[in-house]
Amino acid sequence: MNGLPGTSAIQARDLCKAYAGMEAVRGVSFDVAPGEVVGFLGPNGAGKTTTVRMISCFLPPTSGTATVYGVDVRTSPREVKRMLGVCPQEDNLDPDFDVLKNLLAYGRYFGIPGREIRERAERLLDFVQLADRKKSGVQELSGGMKRRLVLARALLNEPRILILDEPTTGLDPQARHAIWTRVRSLRATGVTVLLTTHYMEEAAQLCDRVVVIDNGKILMQGAPADLVRREVGSTVVEAWNFDRAFADFLGALPGRLEEVGDRLYYYPGAEDHVERLLDERFPHQERLIRRATLEDVFLKLTGRALRD
Amino acid sequence: MRATLRNLSLRALRVWQRDADVYFTTWKTEFLPPLLEPILYVLAFGLGLGQLIRHVEYGGRTLGYLEFMAPGIVAVAIMFWAFFESTFSSYVRMYYQKTFDAILATPLLVEDVILGELLWATSKSVIAATIMLGVLTALGLVAWPTGLWVVPIAFFGGLLFSAIGLLFTSMVKTISQFNVPMFTIIMPMFTFGGTFFPIDILPRWALTVAWCLPLTHVAFLTRSAILGFASPHLWVSAVYVVAASLVLAAWALARMKRRLVP
Numbered sequence: 029m030n031g032l033p034g035t036s037a038i039q040a041r042d043l044c045k046a047y048a049g050m051e052a053v054r055g056v057s058f059d060v061a062p063g064e065v066v067g068f069l070g071p072n073g074a075g076k077t078t079t080v081r082m083i084s085c086f087l088p089p090t091s092g093t094a095t096v097y098g099v100d101v102r103t104s105p106r107e108v109k110r111m112l113g114v115c116p117q118e119d120n121l122d123p124d125f126d127v128l129k130n131l132l133a134y135g136r137y138f139g140i141p142g143r144e145i146r147e148r149a150e151r152l153l154d155f156v157q158l159a160d161r162k163k164s165g166v167q168e169l170s171g172g173m174k175r176r177l178v179l180a181r182a183l184l185n186e187p188r189i190l191i192l193d194e195p196t197t198g199l200d201p202q203a204r205h206a207i208w209t210r211v212r213s214l215r216a217t218g219v220t221v222l223l224t225t226h227y228m229e230e231a232a233q234l235c236d237r238v239v240v241i242d243n244g245k246i247l248m249q250g251a252p253a254d255l256v257r258r259e260v261g262s263t264v265v266e267a268w269n270f271d272r273a274f275a276d277f278l279g280a281l282p283g284r285l286e287e288v289g290d291r292l293y294y295y296p297g298a299e300d301h302v303e304r305l306l307d308e309r310f311p312h313q314e315r316l317i318r319r320a321t322l323e324d325v326f327l328k329l330t331g332r333a334l335r336d
Numbered sequence: 337m338r339a340t341l342r343n344l345s346l347r348a349l350r351v352w353q354r355d356a357d358v359y360f361t362t363w364k365t366e367f368l369p370p371l372l373e374p375i376l377y378v379l380a381f382g383l384g385l386g387q388l389i390r391h392v393e394y395g396g397r398t399l400g401y402l403e404f405m406a407p408g409i410v411a412v413a414i415m416f417w418a419f420f421e422s423t424f425s426s427y428v429r430m431y432y433q434k435t436f437d438a439i440l441a442t443p444l445l446v447e448d449v450i451l452g453e454l455l456w457a458t459s460k461s462v463i464a465a466t467i468m469l470g471v472l473t474a475l476g477l478v479a480w481p482t483g484l485w486v487v488p489i490a491f492f493g494g495l496l497f498s499a500i501g502l503l504f505t506s507m508v509k510t511i512s513q514f515n516v517p518m519f520t521i522i523m524p525m526f527t528f529g530g531t532f533f534p535i536d537i538l539p540r541w542a543l544t545v546a547w548c549l550p551l552t553h554v555a556f557l558t559r560s561a562i563l564g565f566a567s568p569h570l571w572v573s574a575v576y577v578v579a580a581s582l583v584l585a586a587w588a589l590a591r592m593k594r595r596l597v598p
Contacts, residue, residue, distance in 0.1 A: 047598040048598065084441065085440075086437075086440060086441075086597075087597070087598065088597065105445060106443040106444075106445065107443075109441065109442060109443050110443050112441070114441035116434075116437060116438075116441065118434060118437075119434075120433070120434030120435065120437045120438040121438070122354075122433070122435060122438065123433055124358040124433075125357075125358070129357075133353075133354055133357065134438070134442065136350050136353065136354075137347075137350050137439055137442035137443065137444050138442055138443060139347075139443070182441075185442070
């Protein structure tokens with residue numbers, strides 16, 4: 029039932045979704061290999077969540093196809109959903125139940141036998157460090173605990189693919205790292221992960237490959253480090269309190285220059301001598317030379333205009 | 337519509353089970369309203385209004401007012417419990433708690449969720465009616481064994497009113513908009529649906545209107561069961577209630593599906 033060996037974990041072809049009077053996704057095609065961790069990056073409203081919701085059978089595609097281990101999301105949603113573990117963007121834990129009961133009730137939806145659910149629930153609560161909160165009400169949990177419980181719930185059916193929609197939005201650094209650690213340990217066991225995020229660090233930490241989406245289309249994809257090297261180079265110069273002469277000097281160099289408010293960004297590309305050059309010509313200029321990151325790629329591809 | 341009906345499955349019972357679990361964890365407080373409600377009515381109407389209205393002519397017999405009215409409050413409970421559950425409670429689960437969203441990430445389909453909600457709201461009517469039947473029996477107001485018919489009547493009546501409720505749940509934009517069906521449909525039925533007085537005393541046009549209301553038929557069936565009255569018209573009401581409940585349930589399913597799957 030789970031397709032042939034060698035098939036993609038997820039395959040999407042020309043996915044489109046139009047609803048509420050707009051085209052949220054406009055022809056998205058991608059593949060996720062078994063065991064791969066793929067991150068969808070994009071600003072708010074880019075179409076990440078809509079794409080993920082089509083894969084997880086919440087939204088029927090307007091056109092295009094998507095399969096999960098060869099099973100069509102349109103014709104066999106029950107079978108597809110059995111293979112998925114979904115962490116939604118909004119916490120939708122059941123506030124009418126305590127922590128343990130949340131898992132027990134959820135397991136029933138998958139038709140897992142009672143004793144089996146209980147065993148798995150106990151094991152997963154250990155995994156997400158909530159074993160001592162079994163009887164707590166959901167409202168008593170912190171944001172980080174809720175997310176961990178959502179993760180445990182998503183793992184209850186032992187999914188082949190884990191779908192994480194902005195798994196750490198709004199969490200403090202401790203809580204965020206706790207989630208990352210667990211996702212990495214799941215990856216080590218061979219679980220395929222599809223996640224959406226607008227935290228570049230999250231993508232860089234977790235993903236084998238990132239897919240940059242904006243305005244409902246894929247702009248670019250690749251391994252995080254390759255994307256950075258290809259799109260931005262290795263270093264970035266940030267300068268402030270600069271005068272025209274400095275800006276003009278950088279502008280004349282090869283590479284890309286961007287002026288944003290009171291700050292200047294210079295992406296030298298292949299140019300590696302920029303530090304020495306600046307030390308010689310503008311020794312007193314306030315500046316910072318740092319490694320290029322995925323965030324630089326992201327801003328280059330999706331622009332700096334606010335989205336909401 | 338056909339695809340919607342084809343997607344219906346027994347998995348809906350998992351959704352029913354979820355709602356029932358919540359209900360039964362607090363059963364002591366949940367059972368209180370249907371236990372106390374008939375007692376309150378009986379006290380108020382028996383000791384108060386019953387002193388003013390000594391006798392009611394109904395079905396060719398002379399009844400005490402309490403005897404006449406008691407089945408009416410069971411019919412009203414069938415309506416209220418289903419309607420409240422499928423409007424306010426379902427809306428809270430759908431909109432505020434995102435319970436449906438959580439369930440839809442599992443092998444259950446939207447149809448299972450909606451049917452489960454319908455069946456649960458129906459169950460609340462059945463539970464309430466059964467408890468009230470017990471209380472009224474203790475008060476000596478029920479003819480047995482015909483009184484047992486109240487259970488299937490509560491099932492189809494409950495399904496009918498939960499379907500009406502869910503239809504509105506599929507339409508409202510905010511929870512306060514439930515006031516509209518509440519006061520244009522439910523309250524008129526509560527007052528004119530053959531609950532507190534025999535509708536035969538109404539003027540001709542009002543009588544015709546009353547017989548169009550679902551509650552009138554549910555009340556007629558409930559009263560006949562509890563009083564042990566037989567009448568050839570019972571079939572008409574039974575067919576009305578069963579047919580309306582099935583048609584409205586199918587309609588509510590289709591409407592809710594459109595709301596949940598954009």
